[in-house]
Amino acid sequence: MYLEADVSLYPLAEEYLQHPVHDFIVLIEKQGCSVENGPTSSIVKGESEQLFEALRKGYEQAALKSGCVLIIKICNVCPL
DSSP states (O other): OEEEEEEEEEESSOSOTHHHHHHHHHHHHHTTOEEEEOSSOEEEEEEHHHHHHHHHHHHHHHHHHSOEEEEEEEESSOOO
16 A cells, blocks of 8 residues: 655754754665655655565654654545
8 A cells, every 4th residue: 555654853952953853864774765754754655565665764763863752643535
């Protein structure tokens, strides 16, 4: 099933927020999902298994470096 997710990663206790966010996006793209970046969130697109696996790996990578919050909204009837 094709999905689109509105994703926001909030690294905690990081001096430069752009580094963990950039690393998260790069990992998501390496997993084969497409990413459209916005000012406070990104739209991630892909097949459900691929998308969920990419988000899991991205979150684990970010969480191993510091505390973080990941907010995800997923839609299966996109684009709206």
